[in-house]
Amino acid sequence: MNFQVRVFVTPKPSILDPQGKAVANSLHSLGYDEVVEARLGKLIELRLGGADREAVSARVDEMCRRLLANQIIEDYRFEIEEARS
């Protein structure tokens, strides 16, 4: 079966996020003063095969821990969807 997985990798709340700060500053210069904070993360969309949702979840969790997220400074979570094709 084919699955579509969306992995969200975000800086941990305690970690400084200079990119997010830069985005917030740019938004303020454009007049969006209502923005209190911006934080920048990554969205990784994966298309992959697998036997079922549980098997895919275990594999993707491993991918996150081994490659996609740096757990010292980042949190991750993901959503699995059966692909249409």
Added chain:
Amino acid sequence: MNFQVRVFVTPKPSILDPQGKAVANSLHSLGYDEVVEARLGKLIELRLGGADREAVSARVDEMCRRLLANQIIEDYRFEIEEARS
């Protein structure tokens, strides 16, 4: 009222995504051969004030068009949530 908005910016399907290709290659080297494709996007989390959901939606859409997404090569969408605080 305070809102938490999550903006997802992804490369358009027709656009080459070398970063995503690099991620897919790395996953393959680690033995995750079931991965067919990886695409890399941005996740921007905003905390901001606003009168209501409609007003926030209009403002964030404008922010995406003016700063957060490059519509020539990227698509964007966002989710709005009322903040707990």
